[in-house]
Amino acid sequence: MKTAILGTGTVARTIAARLVELGHDVTIGTRDAEATLARTEVDAMGNAPFAAWSAGNPDVTVASFANAASGSELIINATNGGASLHVLALVGAENLSGKVILDLANPLDFSHGMPPTLFVKDTDSLGEQIQRAFPAARVVKSLNTLNADLMVHPDQLSESSTVFVSGNDADAKHTVTALLEDFGHRDVIDLGDITTARGTEMLLPVWLRLWGALGTPAFNFKIVR
């Protein structure tokens, strides 16, 4: 599938590499492709320079947000939650119309120190904000409840765990669920419409504290019935 990934950080890179491995046609969208490809410094999170990563992943095209999205059927939002609406505006509503947006972002607010809080919650969610801003797109919230490695390689854990999908469009949720299964997920729970993203985004506070208590981000929620 022709897929655009918005963002250039760890989540974007991890998803991009895995999609290429699975045979997808992947373009990373960024504000200024030339500037991104010229980056030789480590990023704010300590990741390898984008140029080095790109050299090791030659099958991933890099383009502007709009160009990456215009030719793609699936748009994956792997930007920071605080930047997501702005980036999607740069992509442009015309490039999102009818498309599936897989929204991985969390509405984390670091302005009050650590651990971060959520800038939208409980009576609204980032997933809903994106759906309202781009009503012709088909937003599916998923994979925001586990770390990048486990998003695409859930078999690294000792046993099967659970991921969730939230969205208004059944076909879009089927598309995303098939992708999740390709990644290796065996238990995908459809929570309902996009308002149910309130639930999965509000998992972040306990996720952050579990990271502290367990000393590793290599864990995931499993819903035991």
Place this chain on the structure above:
Amino acid sequence: MKTAILGTGTVARTIAARLVELGHDVTIGTRDAEATLARTEVDAMGNAPFAAWSAGNPDVTVASFANAASGSELIINATNGGASLHVLALVGAENLSGKVILDLANPLDFSHGMPPTLFVKDTDSLGEQIQRAFPAARVVKSLNTLNADLMVHPDQLSESSTVFVSGNDADAKHTVTALLEDFGHRDVIDLGDITTARGTEMLLPVWLRLWGALGTPAFNFKIVR
């Protein structure tokens, strides 16, 4: 252990019966013991009249909030979250001083319709509100992330699942953890101080939506590593 349970609903009854089964000395605390024992109507949630339940559970004493708590080492808050601070004020700070309060309540706000939202979240929690209101008590938040039956009989699920403890006092968390293990819990994660109750209370929104999606409250979170 001499234990007071605050509340007369399903959670209080379920915990009380299980504690008696495990050999504890249990008193249910209520506003007016005589009035509670005289109740012959089903309650707002459709539960059997308290009088009928009490007749079937003769080993559970019923007393006023203050009398139930004054002679007990462990106080279990099984009231509705919206009533918890008021009920604990009726118990009285002098009856809570030095005691372990196991807080099971969730800060659910039903005033905006279903599903409920949370009246405190993200930058504060009900567990913290209780700890601040009764600084001489030792509050441990736990078991607010699963339904009453599973709180005390987790072996009803197909496999082991996870529960959490949050609190400032290590000894109080050990007391609660031992009780959870007596109930049958095999994976108890100590998340840290009482501020980590923000994380587990914020699990409620996804819990409520999972109940809808799965069609049953008989499920629990497991943290797969």
